[in-house]
Amino acid sequence: MNTASRADALARAASHFPILGPCSAEDLLEVVRLELGHAEILDGFRPYGANFARAYCLSPLLHIVSGNTPHAALQSLIRGLLLGAQNRMKLPSEGLPEVGEFLSLLPAGLRDRATISTTLPAEWLREAEAWIVFGSDETIAHFRSQARPGVRFEPHGHLFSLGLVASPTPGAADAAARDISLFNQKGCLSPHDIYVRGDAAAFAAELARAMGDFAATEPPLPVTVAEAAEIHNVRANYRFRSASDARVKLYESEDSLDWTVIYENDPWFASSCLNRVVYVKPWPEGDPSAALGPVLGWLGAVGIWPSLPEVAELVAPLAPSRICPLGHMQLPPWSWHQEGRQNLAGLVRWVDFEADIR
Template sequence: MTTQQRADILATICADYTAFLGEFSADDLIDWVTLELQHDEALDAFVPYGDIRSKAVPLSPVVHVVSGNTPHAALQSILRGLLLGAENIVKLPSSGLPEVEEFAGKLPAELQPLLTLSPRLDQATLSKAKAVVAIGSDEAIAAIHSRLSAHQRFIPHGHKLSIGLIEQPSTDAATKAARDIGLFNQQGCLSLHTVYVKESPQEFARMLATAMQRFEEDNPRGPISVSESGAISNLRETYRYHAAVEPENYLLLESKQGTAWTIIFENNAHLVPSPLNRTVYVRPWPVDLSELGSETQYLSTIALEPLDELLEEVEPLSPPRICSLGEGQQPPLIWHHDGFPPLSSLVSWRDIH
């Protein structure tokens, strides 16, 4: 099967998964291959490469170890492997992943041999992998890495978090931030954990509360576990006390019903992960970026409003991705996930000269 034939099939199937993968056509997939591999037929034949000829060979099989709370990341990873024509073995979480299982069921007979789903990952399967893509906690990824040889390509996607930075409060900025916080309930590396505001962060926190309530009404969060709900409730009580003692430095804003959303204004810049499920901090932006703390080493995305005016502010943090506020959860098809080129990372090359 040629790259074009795979692209045609995948574009049709993925049209049912735009919430996870975005919208794209078969031509977009071919353009992506061309962008990363320098030729639209690089996977099908030897093509000109400077003054020699080269062919891209997919690393196969690729083992994808995916997490249960990020079906969008799993589907993105699988799409990349299938587009390249590699055999893909997906280690599902013990609870399963309905979106991935449904996707696999829609593959036509020509592509079905390229995708295998399994709740287990034995050493024999892992040892035969030419590449391993791992999505999960740093501890889980380290455990997988320890089982690999030096000759296997390893692409880890571990603990990451994202932040926003806003020049000044506005209703529009609050609406965009609510989207970047609320989509997927912060169950992924692109979710905002903190929104920094250069001017009047407390004022923005109140605007964000209104926007989060509207987002909740249009996109209900859904049920969460007792432990997840308990973590949010405990955090709320801690900051309720702080806000009562130091109202100039703390503000707690919360949904009236349950733990649907929570906003905490804290008058210091130190970045900490939130307990997720639409819980976010609003903080002032520091003059000295060291005040952000060590968590910045895990930054995935910084969403800016406005983008061009704030680029120089965040460039010293060297995040893998910077985007406009409101687009944090929907990266383009060709983005470099955690800095990795997603297609060219999964091929090797053969040369003729």
């Protein structure tokens, strides 16, 4: 199969998974063109400057994925298959059924290029030419220490994301609720905090309404005993504080742990315990980096409302890898520079050809 036929088959399979967002063959080929210079450069020599070049995929690729966001695993697999590599994917111990379902939709010639397992065979580690690792900082450090010299290592670690509502107009709260709630807030693109220019306290009340509405149509995933304990502890702490401090307000789902909204009149970034627990804070005018110090360097995405250049300029100095409309944080385009890096370019090697033009 050439690149175009692989892209077509992958796009048809991806259409069955709304969590992947829009994914056409043209989208995938455009990523190849943007990152490698030519949509057909994996198929043969193509013009490259005054000469020619061809890209060869590293193969096999080893994907080590986590269980919190199945779309990240699917995206990684799609990229590896688009390149034409053999792919070996280590799934979390509980598995990811979406990966098996996706593979079942591919033609045999492409499906045979992927193997999945909840264990990690030693030969996978020995033979892989590139490792793509998703997980905590500890997980990434563990596998980085095991990678042999010369192996390409592509880490995707823990990141923080946030939202900025520069003008709390109708629709902003519903957009924020969607981004917070999807995947139980466990993805690197899930906002922990929503910052507001204007009346942040009023927006917190509106966001609580929107979180309740979203939960009514898309209930949260079950939480573990430990996760439930964390939510109870956070709620108890802010319930106590709000009783004597008007600068703090707690909104929580009734008789459940479905969602929690915390208003706090302090711009210092607060890390959420996840599972639809979000903080609403006033935007720190002047020098936002001072309030966001704990996450500078680990900022994945910022969702802005409205999505206008002047609003993007407010957050651009924080150097997130992505600025996008609030409500679309969980659906990055395939051309997104994940963590500020290209996704395909590090998984190929190049052969240059200087033609004899005499």
